[in-house]
Amino acid sequence: SITEVEDNEEDLETRAPIVTVMGHVDHGKTSLLDYIREENVIAGESGGITQHIGAYGVTLDNGQRIAFLDTPGHEAFTAMRARGAQVTDIAIIVIAADDDVMPQTKEAISHAQAAGVPIVFAINKVDKPTANPDKVKESLANMNLLVEDWGGKIQSHDISAKTGLGVQELLEKVILEAELLDLKANPNKPAVGTVVEAYLDKGRGYVSTILVEAGTLKIGDYVLAGRTHGKVKAMHDERGKVIEIAGPSTPVSILGLDGAPQAGDKFHVFEDEREAKDIAAKRTQLQREQSVRTQKT
Numbered sequence: 001s002i003t004e005v006e007d008n009e010e011d012l013e014t015r016a017p018i019v020t021v022m023g024h025v026d027h028g029k030t031s032l033l034d035y036i037r038e039e040n041v042i043a044g045e046s047g048g049i050t051q052h053i054g055a056y057g058v059t060l061d062n063g064q065r066i067a068f069l070d071t072p073g074h075e076a077f078t079a080m081r082a083r084g085a086q087v088t089d090i091a092i093i094v095i096a097a098d099d100d101v102m103p104q105t106k107e108a109i110s111h112a113q114a115a116g117v118p119i120v121f122a123i124n125k126v127d128k129p130t131a132n133p134d135k136v137k138e139s140l141a142n143m144n145l146l147v148e149d150w151g152g153k154i155q156s157h158d159i160s161a162k163t164g165l166g167v168q169e170l171l172e173k174v175i176l177e178a179e180l181l182d183l184k185a186n187p188n189k190p191a192v193g194t195v196v197e198a199y200l201d202k203g204r205g206y207v208s209t210i211l212v213e214a215g216t217l218k219i220g221d222y223v224l225a226g227r228t229h230g231k232v233k234a235m236h237d238e239r240g241k242v243i244e245i246a247g248p249s250t251p252v253s254i255l256g257l258d259g260a261p262q263a264g265d266k267f268h269v270f271e272d273e274r275e276a277k278d279i280a281a282k283r284t285q286l287q288r289e290q291s292v293r294t295q296k297t
């Protein structure tokens with residue numbers, strides 16, 4: 001097993017929140033993630049070609065950063081949680097104002113609550129003539145979820161993921177929530193984090209998106225992720241830009257692992273390459289034994 005050393009209070013620094021967008025189908029999760037990505041990632045970039053790497057970071061006008069998991073829906077959230085990974089700090093739950101609180105909205109709310117993750121509601125599609133944000137807030141109130149406009153403490157903002165109305169204000173509310181959480185990490189140690197996605201690319205080999213949660217990842221670091229391992233040969237951000245180092249709350253796409261780790265796998269940087277290889281080999285062996293056992297039963 002891997003022992004993680006407790007950080008000293010004085011080594012901790014404020015880190016950006018990691019946000020997941022959830023909600024009922026067609027309520028606008030993808031549109032919101034796309035709008036935020038396009039406004040904040042592509043804007044001002046020459047070329048403006050973004051890679052879909054499963055996560056991206058944005059920097060607001062005031063310099064504050066937010067990391068988004070770019071997989072809408074709670075499947076990713078629950079898949080990661082099932083693997084023991086809890087990377088989300090804040091959940092944005094999108095509800096269409098021309099609809100209502102729906103079954104998957106309720107599921108998303110219970111997932112966030114079960115994980116102890118604060119919710120910011122995005123009441124979406126307010127550009128539509130049929131939109132009735134107050135009806136949605138009333139439904140939430142009936143579920144004992146009182147948003148600010150209704151005298152409660154839960155943050156919500158009326159938005160249009162189509163026109164962008166209210167989106168910056170929504171992000172400012174996410175930042176407020178993050179400040180309450182007082183999120184911190186030690187950037188000055190070997191990196192640890194979670195795998196977001198991975199695939200085999202013809203030509204480049206295994207490409208893995210990982211979210212650094214603490215420490216700083218550097219090119220040349222030796223990484224163990226689930227049953228895979230390898231030396232980081234290259235790192236790219238969501239703009240496809242080459243980066244040399246990635247600190248806490250930074251999503252980064254890396255080359256160099258000998259396989260595709262699974263979403264939700266933890267990764268660790270090892271100073272001793274041998275040790276990483278041994279653990280990866282042991283995990284592979286264990287996995288083989290387990291699959292033999294399940295075949296027998």
Ligand code: GDP
Pocket residue numbers: 023024025026027028029030031032072124125126127128159160161162163
């Ligand atoms: P998801 O299933 O939650 O990811 O929903 P999508 O983002 O795919 O949106 C579903 C549909 O609603 C698409 O046709 C979007 O163009 C539309 N949509 C999303 N947000 C808005 C909005 O703010 N206003 C309007 N008018 N349409 C929207």
